[in-house]
Amino acid sequence: QSALTQPASVSGSPGQSITISCTGTSSDVGGYNYVSWYQQHPGKAPKLMIYEVSNRPSGVPDRFSGSKSGNTASLTISGLQAEDEADYYCSSYTSSFYVFGTGTKVTVL
């Protein structure tokens, strides 16, 4: 059960849009619509941003959106803001359990 693959870092200027990919296999990302995304600021606990591929919990800005195509899920942040600078992790269901991604550091330039 290998970790899902994410880019180590993604950056963008305020107001821009960025997309973080999360690549797995047909046994995890591609096989289930159970992909979630978490934001983690330094020294803090993760926060759920997206669940079941594209659903936003109450209170999460609509600048955050999720999608999936084949074995790759994506998190898009539109209108990037300074407070979006953080680490982001995807998670997927796989064969009765779950697996996280390798994590992506988002830098706001």
Place this chain on the structure above:
Amino acid sequence: QITLKESGPTLVKPTQTLTLTCTFSGFSLSTSGVGVGWIRQPPGKALEWLALIYWDDDKRYSPSLKSRLTITKDTSKNQVVLTMTNMDPVDTATYYCAHSFGPDGLGGWGQGTLVTVSS
């Protein structure tokens, strides 16, 4: 409001067994679909799923750690306990518990507790 808090030792010796308790409020582990999971994060590294227990006592474990983990719940006390045997320095990490409200998504997290494994 959902809150969770992890408690347990901050320092354990190699080969010892770690016991962590997650005490929660704002939801019931007897409610259909609800679960509590344990996740850890070594310093500077990625998150790692450890175990998950559901309202119906269904238990799931990380395949790579399954032989070392046990998760239990005490619904009356609103607590979930995780034990990990044969601790090693590589198990040094911040351990989090989190609320699972359905088949996907951990909606509430504890603050985490740093466990150091050292002699």
